Amino acid sequence: MGLDLSGKQVAVLGAGKIGGILLKALLEKGLLSSSSTCATVQHEERARCLTQKLKIPVGTDNVAAARNAEIVFVCVKPQVVREVMEEIRGVATPNQLIISVAASVPTSQIEEALASKIPVVRAMPNTPCALGVGMTALCKGKFADAGHIETASALFNVVGRTVVVDEKHMDAVTGLSASGPAYIYIILESLAEAGVKVGLPRDVATLLAAQTTLGAATVVLETGDHPALLKDAVTTPAGCTIDGIMELEEGKLRVTLIKAVVKAAQRAKELAYSG
Numbered sequence: 014m015g016l017d018l019s020g021k022q023v024a025v026l027g028a029g030k031i032g033g034i035l036l037k038a039l040l041e042k043g044l045l046s047s048s049s050t051c052a053t054v055q056h057e058e059r060a061r062c063l064t065q066k067l068k069i070p071v072g073t074d075n076v077a078a079a080r081n082a083e084i085v086f087v088c089v090k091p092q093v094v095r096e097v098m099e100e101i102r103g104v105a106t107p108n109q110l111i112i113s114v115a116a117s118v119p120t121s122q123i124e125e126a127l128a129s130k131i132p133v134v135r136a137m138p139n140t141p142c143a144l145g146v147g148m149t150a151l152c153k154g155k156f157a158d159a160g161h162i163e164t165a166s167a168l169f170n171v172v173g174r175t176v177v178v179d180e181k182h183m184d185a186v187t188g189l190s191a192s193g194p195a196y197i198y199i200i201l202e203s204l205a206e207a208g209v210k211v212g213l214p215r216d217v218a219t220l221l222a223a224q225t226t227l228g229a230a231t232v233v234l235e236t237g238d239h240p241a242l243l244k245d246a247v248t249t250p251a252g253c254t255i256d257g258i259m260e261l262e263e264g265k266l267r268v269t270l271i272k273a274v275v276k277a278a279q280r281a282k283e284l285a286y287s288g
């Protein structure tokens with residue numbers, strides 16, 4: 014994207030699973046520099062451990078971390094976002110960009126807690142960002158402009174693909190691409206298990222399942238062809254694949270996956286307001 018962010022002061026509030034993945038990946042790819050990046054967590058021992066591991070200052074003081082930061086990532090649990098935003102309210106300024114990855118929490122709630130016209134971008138990444146093959150959807154709050162979205166896109170583009178959506182779609186994105194890796198791991202695990210059942214060594218079965226998943230996904234992304242069309246090309250009349258597909262249909266794989274995404278998206282709507 015050509016944006017130079019390496020000199021920017023960046024704070025990551027809540028360097029847990031996703032915050033840690035983003036921090037590590039952005040530092041490794043050189044988009045953030047360790048001399049101008051800091052982070053926070055809740056527990057002192059974890060802060061000490063992360064300071065050693067990431068070679069950046071990690072503490073438990075959100076106000077100190079957010080003060081003078083140009084970009085503030087908010088990576089705490091949805092239920093904690095309001096509290097953390099109210100904490101940093103006194104040091105937050107409209108020159109900063111707040112990027113929240115919290116599921117379920119609308120930009121309006123963050124803007125309201127910060128109590129001034131601070132640009133907020135909401136992002137929904139997923140764990141494959143750790144290896145640069147993530148998927149992140151982005152939307153902007155009331156005070157963010159195209160430049161803020163460009164900055165956030167530049168950050169998340171180094172850890173995978175990005176797409177800009179309307180905020181009304183963020184819970185759906187959460188149910189599909191943020192939770193999605195878990196669904197795919199279950200499918201992969203099951204395919205590998207099936208390989209073992211038909212006599213393959215487990216490592217070979219896992220390789221076949223994973224590379225097949227990657228291959229199919231790559232074809233969809235690179236050709237833009239409809240998955241149904243691609244499926245038809247594998248399905249020879251009276252061949253083996255159609256027998257396999259009949260089992261999938263009988264086991265209601267399609268409707269089960271649809272229901273999984275619908276349920277997760279519904280849960281995403283309520284997360285910020287529950288336990």
Ligand SMILES: NC(=O)c1ccc[n+]([C@@H]2O[C@H](COP(=O)([O-])OP(=O)(O)OC[C@H]3O[C@@H](n4cnc5c(N)ncnc54)[C@H](OP(=O)(O)O)[C@@H]3O)[C@@H](O)[C@H]2O)c1
Binds near residue numbers: 030032057117
């Ligand atoms: N995991 C995913 O795949 C994923 C994907 C997209 C979005 N998200 C969103 O990312 C957020 C974090 O999820 P996660 O899975 O990364 O959870 P997590 O591993 O539990 O991370 C939460 C982090 O927040 C820290 N924390 C808690 N209270 C804090 C406070 N008051 N001030 C500063 N730090 C505080 C915790 O500190 P300690 O380590 O000391 O406990 C922990 O490091 C959630 O809002 C979630 O919706 C997650």
